[in-house]
Amino acid sequence: MSVAVMMHLLRERLYWRKRTRVPEPNLVMQSETQTESFARAGQEGGALAFLYLYHAVQITSVLQPGDRVLDLACGPANQLLQIARLNPQVHFVGLDASSTMLQCAQNTLAQAHIHNVELVQGDMTRLVRQEDASMDGVICTMSLHHLPDHAALCTTLREVRRVLKPQGRFYLTDFGRLKLLRTQRFFADDLRQSTQFTEDYFNSLRAAFSVEELSAAVAPLGSDVQRHVTVLAPFLVVFKSAFQRPMDPPTLQRAKEAFAKLSATHQDNFRSMASWFRVSGYALPCELD
Template sequence: MQRTPEPELMDAPEQASAYAAADFSAGDQALVDRMGLLFPSGLGPRVLDLGCGPGNISFRLAQAYPDAEVIGLDGAASMLQLAERRLEQEQDLAERLSFVGVCLPSADLPKGCSGLVSNSLLHHLHDPLVLWLAIAQAAAPGARVYVKDLRRPPSPEAAEQLRERYLADAPAVLQHDYVASLHAAFTAAEVEQQLQVSGLEMLQVAEVDDRYLEIWGQLP
């Protein structure tokens, strides 16, 4: 099926509350564990989480890499408010974990990042090159990159089957957003073309399970 873009920002209060209340802990931890396998020497001293939402991955990165500074970046103020509220309760991380409100593209990205992570941001972007160019802009030489996102199914019927398989019991707002995200996602071939255009052709692209793409590698 053809791609149908969705809104770039998830800034409605009901969206932020629903995502913050949902239990994504197993998937979030699996993502951090996966990075540990791909990059056994770590992500370096400065890690940027692009599209951090309420900070679920950012907090786990800060816990997993106690010697690293972690920066969570998102354009949705309602999401960042939830992240900041949680950070107030976890003061032991406050010196190493911070959140910034930035919409891509931007000249105000943190620079010199040794690790660049993004989970479920790519499909939100109307222009996908925005993410890859932001990674190139923020990365230090030799930076490690890990991106995970949904991949677009072949038909609307397949998208509905995935919703029923994985979110049948979820709140209506999450189910609606999930189907919209599947329609807005990219295929592996499309992502490979994006990487070629943005000069990041050294990154690898793989299909994972029945609904994800995984993009990873180390920059020169």
């Protein structure tokens, strides 16, 4: 972790005043320019590739072969692609409200020859195509901040509880709301991406719910919910089921191969993210190098 990052995190830790949430200007990303910039950042070699692999490895530990798993707000499916590759015996349903995103996702999956994913258009606050207790798992990565308000967040989590089987498992992660505007701007600028992506990322950080708001919304999922927050500041928050499956040798090999494909810089970023969570008590289920 760089000195600059550490300094921003320490300022966050010491600052006492909470920041008001600012919802995103575009709650559903239909713009082709926005979609393309976001998709590029998540591709192999893109700025978010290391983060997607980190979440894919953590998500794998709550899944089992034969599961049917719903991915809320799958976007261009770069994250879902990573998860589906690690778990070829799991069937995934990727849901997104944006037709533009879903077209991009279809192309992403087709080019990668991924066949264990189906895509559906829908609103994650109203899972009208999913029946009660029909899913073994629900995942949502970096998308809850797209919701307009806390009421919509609570409605979404009640829907998650409805579609999950009684012993269903989940992994939900998003930004936590930072207190300083300059910290939000620093993390957006630090990725050194296009102007469009940088602005969208900044808007996402401003739209993040607080850890307290997220925790209250997740409460209906039961008493075995585990919460993990990056140390010093809630840059990222994870809520997951207590269930954890040991990673079998074939899956571990696939994860190691994915890690080896990352650039040296992204491998370092992956290690930094793993360490940031590990210090707060949330370790990876396996070592990849």
